[in-house]
Amino acid sequence: MFSDLQVLADGNNFARLLQGLGVSIQIALASMGMSVVLGTLLGVVMTSRSKIVRAITQTYLQFVRIMPQLVLLFLVYFDATRAWGLNLDASVAAVIVFTLWGTAELGDLVRGAIESVPQHQYLSAAALGIEGRALYRHVVLPQALRGLLPATINLTNRMIMTTSLVALIGVVEVLKVAQQIIDANRFEYPSAALWIYGVVFLLYFLVCFPISLAARKLEERWS
Numbered sequence: 662m663f664s665d666l667q668v669l670a671d672g673n674n675f676a677r678l679l680q681g682l683g684v685s686i687q688i689a690l691a692s693m694g695m696s697v698v699l700g701t702l703l704g705v706v707m708t709s710r711s712k713i714v715r716a717i718t719q720t721y722l723q724f725v726r727i728m729p730q731l732v733l734l735f736l737v738y739f740d741a742t743r744a745w746g747l748n749l750d751a752s753v754a755a756v757i758v759f760t761l762w763g764t765a766e767l768g769d770l771v772r773g774a775i776e777s778v779p780q781h782q783y784l785s786a787a788a789l790g791i792e793g794r795a796l797y798r799h800v801v802l803p804q805a806l807r808g809l810l811p812a813t814i815n816l817t818n819r820m821i822m823t824t825s826l827v828a829l830i831g832v833v834e835v836l837k838v839a840q841q842i843i844d845a846n847r848f849e850y851p852s853a854a855l856w857i858y859g860v861v862f863l864l865y866f867l868v869c870f871p872i873s874l875a876a877r878k879l880e881e882r883w884s
Contacts, residue, residue, distance in 0.1 A: 668850040669860060674842050678857075681835035682864050684752070685824040688834070691756050693817050696763025701806070703764055704771020705797060718768070725765035731826050733758045738830045755827040759820055770812050774805035814876040818869050835861055 669675045707718045725733075738754035741747065778801050786792075786800045828837035839861050843854045 668842065668846050668853040669857065671846075675860075677838045677842070678835055678860065678864065681833060681838035682868070684832065685821060685827075685834040686868065688752060688755050688759065688824050688827065688832070689817060689820040692759035692763055693813075693820060695756075695760045696767050696816075697813065699760065699764040700767025701771050701802070703768030704775060705802075707768055707772040708775050722765045722769055725762055730758060730762060730823055731829065733761065734826060734830050751827065751831045754830060755824070755832055759823070763816060763820060766816055767809075767813065770809055771805065774809050775801055778804050811876040811879045814872055814879070818872045818876070821869055821872075822865060835864060 669678075703718065706714060707722075709715060734755065737758050738749060738751060742749045742754075782800055782804065786796050791800060824834055825836045827834055828840070831837075833841075839857045843857055846853050
């Protein structure tokens with residue numbers, strides 16, 4: 662049984678797994694980069710006193726939360742491209758979906774963080790003549806976003822793990838590479854699946870555990 666582990670040493674199989682992991686990380690980081698910017702803007706908008714604005718943003722938030730990411734991937738990659746005649750790369754579709762998801766999650770976190778800023782901070786800023794954009798830029802957001810860093814790191818972790826779904830729309834990430842190796846060696850190494858998926862688990866752990874640990878340390882430091 663242990664001999665089936667040899668499949669990872671054959672050719673460039675292990676290097677391919679690392680390349681697939683790199684694809685997963687790239688999709689997650691690209692999505693998170695855009696989600697941080699758009700989510701911060703959405704969070705500010707969600708604090709609006711307008712009932713119409715609040716209704717629109719809440720509808721978007723609930724739609725993204727209720728709809729499984731896999732269904733969103735299919736909607737964007739298959740249905741949207743067909744309806745609008747787009748030639749959309751699968752990796753780009755994945756980034757779009759994860760950005761929509763990340764923006765919604767971060768937007769709600771930013772909204773909650775902004776609303777948790779003590780009212781006396783607003784009053785003090787008003788007394789100093791700080792209003793409008795300057796109020797958010799220099800007073801509200803610096804206080805709100807500091808506490809959001811651990812949650813943002815955790816969301817990055819979740820996004821890296823959820824990228825395994827993109828194999829279902831043809832993105833050659835780490836899970837897809839694992840399946841390809843198993844299929845190509847199913848006769849020579851019949852029990853290789855156990856070892857290959859075990860290595861995939863280990864790779865995810867080596868990437869995600871340090872991120873979780875960093876988020877926990879920040880929470881302890883700033884609590």
